[in-house]
Amino acid sequence: MKSDKISEAVVRRLPVYLRYLNELHKREVTTVSSQELGQKLDLNPAQIRKDLAYFGDFGRKGIGYDVSYLIEKIRQILKLDQRINVALVGAGNLGHALSNYNAFLKDNMKIVAVFDAHPAKIGTSINNLTVQPMEELERTVRDNAIRIGIITVPDFEAQNVANQLISAGIEAILNFAPIILKAPAHIRIHTADFTTDLQSLAYYLDNGKEESAHEETQVDG
Amino acid sequence: MKSDKISEAVVRRLPVYLRYLNELHKREVTTVSSQELGQKLDLNPAQIRKDLAYFGDFGRKGIGYDVSYLIEKIRQILKLDQRINVALVGAGNLGHALSNYNAFLKDNMKIVAVFDAHPAKIGTSINNLTVQPMEELERTVRDNAIRIGIITVPDFEAQNVANQLISAGIEAILNFAPIILKAPAHIRIHTADFTTDLQSLAYYLDNGKEESAHEETQVDG
DNA sequence: TAGATTGTTAATCGATTAACAATC
DNA sequence: TAGATTGTTAATCGATTAACAATC
Numbered sequence: 137m138k139s140d141k142i143s144e145a146v147v148r149r150l151p152v153y154l155r156y157l158n159e160l161h162k163r164e165v166t167t168v169s170s171q172e173l174g175q176k177l178d179l180n181p182a183q184i185r186k187d188l189a190y191f192g193d194f195g196r197k198g199i200g201y202d203v204s205y206l207i208e209k210i211r212q213i214l215k216l217d218q219r220i221n222v223a224l225v226g227a228g229n230l231g232h233a234l235s236n237y238n239a240f241l242k243d244n245m246k247i248v249a250v251f252d253a254h255p256a257k258i259g260t261s262i263n264n265l266t267v268q269p270m271e272e273l274e275r276t277v278r279d280n281a282i283r284i285g286i287i288t289v290p291d292f293e294a295q296n297v298a299n300q301l302i303s304a305g306i307e308a309i310l311n312f313a314p315i316i317l318k319a320p321a322h323i324r325i326h327t328a329d330f331t332t333d334l335q336s337l338a339y340y341l342d343n344g345k346e347e348s349a350h351e352e353t354q355v356d357g
Numbered sequence: 358m359k360s361d362k363i364s365e366a367v368v369r370r371l372p373v374y375l376r377y378l379n380e381l382h383k384r385e386v387t388t389v390s391s392q393e394l395g396q397k398l399d400l401n402p403a404q405i406r407k408d409l410a411y412f413g414d415f416g417r418k419g420i421g422y423d424v425s426y427l428i429e430k431i432r433q434i435l436k437l438d439q440r441i442n443v444a445l446v447g448a449g450n451l452g453h454a455l456s457n458y459n460a461f462l463k464d465n466m467k468i469v470a471v472f473d474a475h476p477a478k479i480g481t482s483i484n485n486l487t488v489q490p491m492e493e494l495e496r497t498v499r500d501n502a503i504r505i506g507i508i509t510v511p512d513f514e515a516q517n518v519a520n521q522l523i524s525a526g527i528e529a530i531l532n533f534a535p536i537i538l539k540a541p542a543h544i545r546i547h548t549a550d551f552t553t554d555l556q557s558l559a560y561y562l563d564n565g566k567e568e569s570a571h572e573e574t575q576v577d578g
Numbered sequence: 579t580a581g582a583t584t585g586t587t588a589a590t591c592g593a594t595t596a597a598c599a600a601t602c
Numbered sequence: 603t604a605g606a607t608t609g610t611t612a613a614t615c616g617a618t619t620a621a622c623a624a625t626c
Contacts, residue, residue: 148553154556229457
């Protein structure tokens, strides 16, 4: 079963598969079953098989999946087999941290330009890249065929920066500012907001009892 | 309709509501309807009403929601009305960036301790906090009633750090390492992995046509 | 009163999981 | 051949959305 419309949930699991497959490959494991994969990644094996089957018949009945072949296929699906240039806007602490993560990203996706509006930042160097003024954003994006923008500016500037990235021709945005960006439908936006992560985590803190089906707790009991 | 089991999707939207409500409050808006909220946050109004109704009757028919009251209620639900201490493990670039975000978190959630295994880091200062060695983690966590741990160490150390946090009595973890952590069921783990975010973003880059229902494109056509 | 908007039930939609024939 | 495991269909589960009576 090829194509149809693939749900975002499926797409978000692909990088997770890829990461673990790369680890297996490094360990020289050549074959893996959906069951092993599921166990390691806390996912249902049927779900993994189904996810992969959306894109092709990658496995062999009775055998499992060839690790190298599956890595190749997932990289193709995610377009990680082609060079993808990324721009980072906001040369603060977080921007600095992210630009260092280039090491973690496989060769083909790379932050190739950093921008900031703050005069003091411009011209300084971050991880071998010179911070450029916002005025150069449009030209740099076009000249370097930059397709993804990462936003690490304060929230009140984020929408403005997004607009500039979009009019420069960027196709997708990874937004770290705690705000819901508005953009045309053809622009893909992912929000990576750890304030939200942390706050929703607080919900699950246990204040006393709740579901203490365990017989463990003896304080307060 | 109170309680039942609340889905994670619902819990994850609460901080989003809260953030925008705080903005409204700052602008001295006193009342808001689910429709306005939905428009601003790109959500279905019925969904917002349903989400809130899980926790109580916070609105008034014909009127909408009182902004201040709803803020208070959501803060209670998320346990943000009580002081929650957080520990950060991994004093690298990302850890540094996160510790600065204290400013963005409301008063009640705070990073109160930073740890690192690297001798060169220990004793240095990050955002007014002295980096402590891992050996002190257990005691510091207990003495300061730290309930949440943030992991910003390299992937190969992440599981080990998680184990230490858990045995020190932490209740929840925000994990930035690109790995699936194993933990007992009562420990809540959220993964904030932007490698995954970026890679799944690449999938949506448009290589040519796909769903060009728009008549815009004339190059390549 | 008329208009607006909630809380909630019912309908829809979509995603996950189970089951199994095909086959290595 | 017997055992293992895929790809896929059907069953289940859960989340979103529509609709509307209640009521401010």
